[in-house]
Each structure stands twice: as structure tokens, then as C-alpha cells.
Amino acid sequence: MTVLLPPSETKREGGDPTRTLDLGALSFPELADERAAVITAARSVSSEESTARTALKLGPRSIAERFRNLALDGAPTLPAIERYTGVLYDPLEAASADQATTRWWADHVVVQSAMFGPVGAGDRIPAYRLSHDSRLGALRLAKHWPDAAARALATRSSGLVLDLRSEGYRALGPVSDAVVLRVVSIGAGGRRTALNHWNKTAKGRLVSLLGRSAPDVADMDDLVAWAEEHGVAVERTADGWDLVAESLEPVRA
Template sequence: MLVLLPPSETKAAGGDGPPLDLHALCFPELGPVRADLVDTLVSLAADLPASLDALRLSARQADEVDRNAKLRDAPTMPALARYTGVLYDALDAGGMTSAEWGRACRRLAVASALFGVVRGGDPIPAYRLSAGSSLPGVGALRRVWRPALEPVLSTVDDLVVDLRSGAYAALARVPHAVTVRVVTEDGDGRRKAVSHHNKAHKGRLARALATTRKEPADVADLVRTAAAAGLRLEATGDRALDLFARAS
């Protein structure tokens, strides 16, 4: 099973791993695109105003540009530890046992505007680049990533569970993936997609799927695994699921 997570704009600082080695990341076929984007971000960081404009940052976020300037030399840490925010708080990778962490690193992957996709244990530095960015000399990232990333993800034979947000799903379509929508249900059974707290619920589901001893193999297994974790997950099609929001 491969669970695709969205990344986060916020990332933990520091790390104790060696500098970025693109050959150490999953799906080495993506290496040329990754290298080009790293080179572009490092070069762009030399021009602070241009970087702020391209990355849609304010002057108060200049430290994010400095992170990009140091991409090649900065220390790394596993992707599941690097990304922070609501979804990753709910995932709580830091609270996993060593066995659970091992499963999470194998089963979870994070969509990335810079790296395409990284496995949970892949060592990466802190960086700033969003799926909606358009870089000088490169253009829209969707046009860069789709030709490279879609063929790679299409070869994943395992069950793929897609929890990505819209902007990151647009970087590569995965037609055979099972998609998950977070919903609420009123007293008449009408369902409405949830935007607020969407990430927290996906984080809880990702934790359940990542840490269960028996790896889910199909939609029915996904529903059972979620139920065991106290989550209500319901199939709405062959490759579509509704995850019901619960009170915090």
C-alpha cells in the first residue's frame, strides 16, 4: 500500500542527516527533474526580490529564501519528521513505536513540489516551494511534473490511497488510486465536504493505515482498518471513500 499525503508549507528546521543526495530518494527516475528544480531554486535565491515574488512570499518570510539557498548543503531529516502542521500533528510520527515508524516509512509518501514525491523515510532538507508556484525559466510546476511523475506513479502496483490536496493532485493524476473525501452528515443524511479540519482527519486516517500490523490490500480492508481506529470510512464507489468528520 502507498498512501499519498499532501505536504505542508511549514517544515521543521535543522536535522542531523547528511546533505541532500537525490540518489537516496525514492523513484530515482525523477532525479533529472529534481536536480533541475534544486538548481533553479538555489540560483533564484541569489535574487531576494525575485524569489519572494516567484514563491509568493512577503518580505517577512525572507528566511524561507535562505533555506532554498542552502538546499545542497543543509542537513536533512526523514520526510515524516520534516513536514509539520495540522495533518502531521494528527499523524504524530514522533509518537510511533519503532515498528510503527518502519511501517509508516514504507507505506506513506508525501507529494512535493520540489521532489515530486518522497517516501516517509527519505532524507530531505527544509525548503520552500508550493505546487502553485511558477518559476522563472521553468514555468508552472504542473507542466514540469506531470510528464515525469504520472508514468512513475502509474507503475505502483500496490493499493494507492490518495489523500493529496487539489493543487498537489494536479501535479500528477493517479487514475487507479482510491480517493478520500472528508465529509459531515446532517440529520437527514445529507453529506457535505469538509474544508475546515480536513487535514486533521486525513492525518488520523493516515496514522491508522500506516501503523496497523496487517497492511490493507483493498477498499474493504481500508474501511475495516479505519473502524478499528475509531474512524468512520465508507465506500461510495469502486475507488472512492467518504471519511466522516468527528468532533475534536
């Protein structure tokens, strides 16, 4: 089983200063040239405040994030699963997870980064600023990543591929046979409503539970059986597969 996650705009600062970025040590090392090209382009647009503001969509409060892209080579690194923060990643509590959980994530979770392409959850990366829709001059992420990332993902994606990425990041690394899980809320009369912002929280809770229970999942039948065992509703519909957000709400005392 492979779980595909989007990155997050927000990143945790810091990391191990003795372990800086090593493109050759990242998962999918065949993407080294593509990664180097994006880093070069990101560094170029980040070198001036005026170009960084437009290219990276930075406001007055975030403009300093351009300096992250200028310091990628020597910046401290963290595992990707710890680097990202926000409503999807906070429920993971990755920094305090035990070794068995961290190992399951490293073996089964891939994050689709705009800067580095797909990376394993355990890959060590620095903080950076780049989104799927960032503008890097002649280098267009929407053309640069899809073919190369899709080929790389195909080498790892045997068995079930559960795609929890947002649309913009799915486009950067298409996986044709992946199962896209839609997060829904069920209201009065059983009406299903697809969630937007808060769908990330449900996805984070799902990946947290997967890591901490470390299931052996080969296909959707296995995933549904695991979900039922843990009180999580993963349901087949006419449109695909739904994850019911309420089934992942924390139990209140």
C-alpha cells in the same frame, strides 16, 4: 497499499547535519534529473529578495525562507514524515513514533513534494520553500512534474492507492486508478458537508492510526474492514469514497 500525501507549507527546522541531501538515495531515483532541474530553478529565483517574493509568494514574515533554497546541498535532513508540520502532519507525532510505525509509513506513504517530486516518508530531505503553484521562470512545475512523477509512481503503486493529496498536488503526479478520499462532516438530518482546512486533520489522524496499527490492506474492502474495526467511517457514496471526520475525533474522557 500506497498512501499519497500532500506536503506542508510549514517545515520543521534542523535535522542531522552529517546527512545532507542525496538525490540518489531518495525513493524514485529515476527522478534525479527532474529534481536537480527544480532545485536549480528554485535556487535562481531565491537568490534575490525581489524575485523570491513573487516566485515563492513570500511576505515580510516569511521572506527569510528563501535562504532555505540556497542552502539545500549542505542543509541537515530529516525523514520527510518528520520534516513537514501543520494540521495534517502534527497528528502523526512522527518524531516520537516507534520503529514499527515509522517502518509502516516508510513502506506505504509517499509525499508529493513540489521540490523533489514524490518522496518516501522515510526519505531524508532538507527544509525548503516551494509550492505547487510557485513560479520558477521558464520551468513550470505543472508541466515539469506530471509525466515523470506519474511514471515513477506507477512503479510503486501496486494494489490500492489511497490519494489524500490536495488537487494541486494530485495534478503534479496523476495516478489514474487511485481512490480519492473525500473528508466530510455529517450534520443534522444526515447532510454531508465536504471539509476544507480541517480535512487535513482527519487525514493526519487516519494516517497516524494506519501507521500505528500497521494493517495489511490490499483493496478498499480491506480498508473498510480495518476502518470498522477501529471505529472509523469510510463509506462508499454515489460520488466516490467518504471519510467521516467525526469518526476520527479523539475520545474525550
